[in-house]
Amino acid sequence: MGYPHKPHDREMPVLSKYFGDAGAISLDGWKQRGGYAALRKALGMAPTEITAIVKESGLRGRGGAGFPTGVKWSFMKLDDGKPHYLCCNADESEPGTFKDREIMRWTPHALIEGCAIGAYAIGAETCYVYIRGEFTEPIARMEAALREAYAAGILGPNAMGSGKTVNVYVHRGAGAYICGEETALMNSIEGRRGNPRIKPPFPAVAGVFGMPTTINNVETLAAVPHILNNGADWYRKIGRADNPKSTGTKLFSVCGNVQRPGNYEVPLGFPFKDFLYDLCGGPLPGRRFKAIIPGGISVPIQTVDEAEASFMDYEGFVEHGTMLGSGGVIVIDDHQNLVKQIARAARFFAHESCAQCTQCREGTGWTTRILERIVAGDGTSEDLDTLLEIADNMTGKTICVLSDSCAVPVVTGIGKFRGDFEALIKTKATVMVPAVV
Amino acid sequence: MSADAPADAPHAAHGAPHTPVFVGQARAELDELGKRYPTKRALLLPALWMVQHARGWISEEAMAEVAEVLELTPAYVKGVVSFYTMYHQHPVGKHFIQVCTTSPCAVCGAEDVRDAFLRHTGCEALGVTSADGKYTVIEVECLGACGFATPVMINEDFLESVTPEKVPDILAGLK
Ligand SMILES: Cc1cc2nc3c(=O)[nH]c(=O)nc-3n(C[C@H](O)[C@H](O)[C@H](O)COP(=O)(O)O)c2cc1C
Numbered sequence: 208m209g210y211p212h213k214p215h216d217r218e219m220p221v222l223s224k225y226f227g228d229a230g231a232i233s234l235d236g237w238k239q240r241g242g243y244a245a246l247r248k249a250l251g252m253a254p255t256e257i258t259a260i261v262k263e264s265g266l267r268g269r270g271g272a273g274f275p276t277g278v279k280w281s282f283m284k285l286d287d288g289k290p291h292y293l294c295c296n297a298d299e300s301e302p303g304t305f306k307d308r309e310i311m312r313w314t315p316h317a318l319i320e321g322c323a324i325g326a327y328a329i330g331a332e333t334c335y336v337y338i339r340g341e342f343t344e345p346i347a348r349m350e351a352a353l354r355e356a357y358a359a360g361i362l363g364p365n366a367m368g369s370g371k372t373v374n375v376y377v378h379r380g381a382g383a384y385i386c387g388e389e390t391a392l393m394n395s396i397e398g399r400r401g402n403p404r405i406k407p408p409f410p411a412v413a414g415v416f417g418m419p420t421t422i423n424n425v426e427t428l429a430a431v432p433h434i435l436n437n438g439a440d441w442y443r444k445i446g447r448a449d450n451p452k453s454t455g456t457k458l459f460s461v462c463g464n465v466q467r468p469g470n471y472e473v474p475l476g477f478p479f480k481d482f483l484y485d486l487c488g489g490p491l492p493g494r495r496f497k498a499i500i501p502g503g504i505s506v507p508i509q510t511v512d513e514a515e516a517s518f519m520d521y522e523g524f525v526e527h528g529t530m531l532g533s534g535g536v537i538v539i540d541d542h543q544n545l546v547k548q549i550a551r552a553a554r555f556f557a558h559e560s561c562a563q564c565t566q567c568r569e570g571t572g573w574t575t576r577i578l579e580r581i582v583a584g585d586g587t588s589e590d591l592d593t594l595l596e597i598a599d600n601m602t603g604k605t606i607c608v609l610s611d612s613c614a615v616p617v618v619t620g621i622g623k624f625r626g627d628f629e630a631l632i633k634t635k636a637t638v639m640v641p642a643v644v
Numbered sequence: 645m646s647a648d649a650p651a652d653a654p655h656a657a658h659g660a661p662h663t664p665v666f667v668g669q670a671r672a673e674l675d676e677l678g679k680r681y682p683t684k685r686a687l688l689l690p691a692l693w694m695v696q697h698a699r700g701w702i703s704e705e706a707m708a709e710v711a712e713v714l715e716l717t718p719a720y721v722k723g724v725v726s727f728y729t730m731y732h733q734h735p736v737g738k739h740f741i742q743v744c745t746t747s748p749c750a751v752c753g754a755e756d757v758r759d760a761f762l763r764h765t766g767c768e769a770l771g772v773t774s775a776d777g778k779y780t781v782i783e784v785e786c787l788g789a790c791g792f793a794t795p796v797m798i799n800e801d802f803l804e805s806v807t808p809e810k811v812p813d814i815l816a817g818l819k
């Protein structure tokens with residue numbers, strides 16, 4: 208399988224240090240590399256102490272929204288007498304993102320350790336790792352690692368001899384992007400259709416099985432053992448000196464029209480221009496970058512100028528018209544028909560809409576049909592206004608933000624690359640459209 | 645056939661009488677999984693996976709069996725089965741081929757990979773099983789491996805960096 212590249216000098220491999228190192232996969236190998244020291248330490252601490260350290264570190268959710276992890280954990284009322292749950296979000300279905308998969312393939316015990324610490328910190332005896340159904344290899348590696356951890360007494364009713372119960376289980380999804388949305392994920396674990404729930408109540412009050420629940424992304428939880436081992440200060444100092452709001456390292460998945468696609472781990476705040484040209488090798492021979500989507504397909508499209516001016520952290524991307532999202536960098540070059548790619552993105556959202564909100568169910572479908580019509584050379588001059596009007600109706604009005612996400616590439620595409628749309632409409636140029644299934 | 649038979653075990657035909665899946669070892673396995681969850685309903689996705697591994701697809705009769713075992717209604721089970729794209733409600737080819745064509749892969753030529761699979765398998769169209777029953781090819785949305793375009797899943801196997809040129813060899817290597 209196609210891993211890995213040797214880390215670039217300017218990377219800072221913390222989570223990715225052992226990617227490609229087959230020796231790190233087993234329990235013995237993981238222990239030799241310092242594994243489970245953080246869990247041992249955590250089990251000797253009070254849960255609130257752990258949460259305080261995570262808060263102090265500045266760690267923010269790596270699943271897309273960037274919510275401070277320690278703050279999220281502190282919403283769990285430890286003395287409410289109810290069973291608590293931790294859900295680890297390993298649904299990784301956001302186009303452009305493929306980092307959690309590598310964490311699970313190469314360092315399954317790192318994730319198990321993070322899950323166990325997180326569960327203990329929020330007062331949960333059970334953590335479900337919800338892995339998308341297509342990830343057969345990561346599922347197998349996680350299952351094998353869990354068997355080892357149970358056999359060694361690391362997990363179970365007396366985790367590492369602490370007298371505390373910590374269980375971690377894999378729950379396999381079955382093909383649905385929407386199950387990455389936290390409340391849909393909980394429904395899916397419960398054996399229901401993956402429809403997002405109306406909030407409130409928020410998961411910390413009534414989550415999976417109606418009980419207080421915390422949901423964290425794979426990368427978020429995998430960072431926790433490093434924070435406990437090295438201290439909150441160490442983590443907080445990684446990042447741009449002038450931006451204390453974004454701390455630590457981040458895995459960026461890079462794909463599309465670029466010389467060296469793959470996963471790169473850099474300190475947050477890394478200059479995006481250096482990242483694209485130096486680490487990723489720049490455009491393919493004879494081509495030029497045209498547009499960059501830096502945080503998975505749900506975030507606004509950047510022009511090359513915007514991208515080159517950005518710093519790669521939560522605030523740095525917002526300053527230049529987009530968001531960090533899940534860190535899935537999609538590079539599109541001048542050999543592509545951008546409108547066709549936006550149409551394809553819309554078709555993705557139409558396919559993945561759970562269909563409970565009218566604006567989303569109808570809006571994703573209409574957006575796709577109009578865009579495909581434009582790509583086919585049958586667009587009219589009114590189509591762009593119609594698209595923007597539909598996008599407006601799809602934004603901020605639904606149960607979850609999948610609907611908004613479908614509008615984002617349309618609005619930012621028309622806003623920043625209007626000429627590409629108009630050229631197709633004026634000339635009625637015909638581009639090959641893939642057969643609709 | 646046991647519940648842990650490989651996914652490419654010969655598929656139960658349409659209309660063939662349903663032999664229960666959750667007997668003996670498979671039943672014990674499901675009961676064991678039950679200890680992980682506070683409700684029976686939560687066993688639905690795992691149970692459906694077990695059916696699909698054993699039978700290749702999930703028939704109405706199998707849904708009825710799952711419903712009975714988990715104390716749900718068949719209509720409820722069908723509602724869940726139909727929500728998730730990976731559960732097959734009809735028999736599919738022995739080799740079920742899913743090619744990612746979402747934008748990040750599309751900009752790397754995924755549509756050519758899809759077309760190569762259609763051409764070399766003799767499948768008439770996406771989703772239509774080849775006349776010899778061996779292949780079904782579909783497009784799938786992002787497989788979470790976009791940096792290794794084009795990823796392709798064949799049953800439970802995950803292939804990376806597939807190009808149209810590699811397709812004949814991949815097909816020749818399928819058992
Ligand atoms: C449509 C949709 C899809 C999502 N998919 C994922 C996903 O695949 N993985 C993930 O970690 N978060 C995903 N999220 C975000 C989760 O809802 C949630 O915010 C996240 O898992 C919280 O973890 P964090 O705080 O560690 O980031 C998605 C959100 C939406 C609205």
Ligand code: SF4
Pocket residue numbers: 385402403559560561562563564565567568605606607608609610
């Ligand atoms: S916005 Fe779309 S995906 Fe989200 S709940 Fe509504 S219909 Fe479902």
Ligand code: FES
Pocket residue numbers: 302303304744745746747748749750785786787788789790791795
């Ligand atoms: S878009 Fe093809 S794997 Fe993500």
